[in-house]
Amino acid sequence: MENGSNQLMVIKCKGCDRLFMPPKYICPECGGPEQEEVRLSGRGVISTYTTIRVPPSGFEDQVPYDLVVVDLAEKLSVTGRLAAEEGKEPEIGAPVSFVKKESGAYWFKLEA
């Protein structure tokens, strides 16, 4: 899953079918130890957002940048980066789509 892929891959528990953002070592719902990877649509809406202006270590050359919490269509949520776009501002409820996973961060972009 760490290959900069543009497919949104998540974990599905083989025991109870619950979906989780990776990694999951055992299923916190049913305790099952076996999981598989599944691909999601990448579509979701913005639950909330912010602009980070004081960075954590390693992000100094990226500020300011936008973070979003996305509620995905498949009823899972994820915290990710929002790709900056001229003239487009994030809004709660705005539709977004998954772009790529890079260095552990999930990137999204605003849909028109």
Added chain:
Amino acid sequence: MKLRGVSIIGIGSTPFGVLKGETLQSMASKACNEAIKDAGIDREQIEAFYLGNYISGMIDGQETIAPLVANSLGLRGEIPSTKVEGACSSSSIALRQGYLLVAAGVYDIVLVAGVEKMTAASTEKITMSLSASLDHETEGLSGLTFPGFWALMARRHMYQFGTTIEQIGMVSVKNHNNSVVNPRARFRNPVTLEKVLNSRLIADPLKLYDCCPTSDGAAAAVICATEMAREYNDKAVEIVGSAQTTGSCTLYGMSERTSLPATILAAKQAYDMAGLKPGDIDVVELHDCFSIAEIADSEDLGLFEKGTGGRAVESGITQLGGKLPINPSGGLLSKGHPVGATGMGQVYEIVKQLRGEHENQVKGAEIGLTHNAGGTGAVCTVHILKKS
């Protein structure tokens, strides 16, 4: 299992702030020694020592600090010295551990404390330490920070409940005003709402004055079985409610992004244990790591209906002289947040209130509540204290 009553018979604290020349050991020793003297006990009577600290290893390269402080104080070798870590909640968890052992009858007298040294560290070390309680296998990789976490909560709170940026800023104004007379506070200057709203953005919409400062500091208490408290002095304060719960370590893992579930659970447990309701509380020291946090915490603690915390601040109810003063010490925002010491610092302030000795004394305060949440609300402790 029948638990017996536990009381706080002595307290001690350093100031919170930039304490040049003070170290983990010097601050913890001073706060503990003050608590021992305040209790009127001999150090030989202490049967266990719990020391809360968040991140001395990363900041100072110093681990194993509980026995270091025990050695410094001359505590007996027969007793255990244990470091407790729970992010911002470290020292209130230390209190909880000591409380449980005295309540269960394992020990009669226990020393609990918290300490953190932050201001002498490089920016890089501090930045790393502040992000250390994010989940580094998931959300921590997104570039999130703690101001960012609470900014995400603030935006959602504003969207769902109509909370305004001015109401959020009023928390900072109130708490900075409160700490003016508190000699233990890092900041002792009032700020205007204009100053808060015009300060520089840290993580939109939160600004500099919406964020608590790093600090140095230590605070401590001696606790003992309530039935023995009178042997030592008549200033004992009883711990009538004590709870510690676990929450989500990520924001995306929460279904409600305007609340800390661990606070709601801990508050309920503490109230049930004490046989009290939110309306019985006279004074509160809660976890205002960011201004919006005070609003969310006050709702999660059941002090105000969900979504009305912003209006409550605006109405003046939570100011000194209001119906329910919150953070009369200045809170984390203005008294300061030496992470591992904060929990015991809150306890120190509430004990002073219940003894009738606080600089911002709440008239007739008989029941006080401390609320301490760690990290993303991953840990929460609530204590309810009652004047004896």
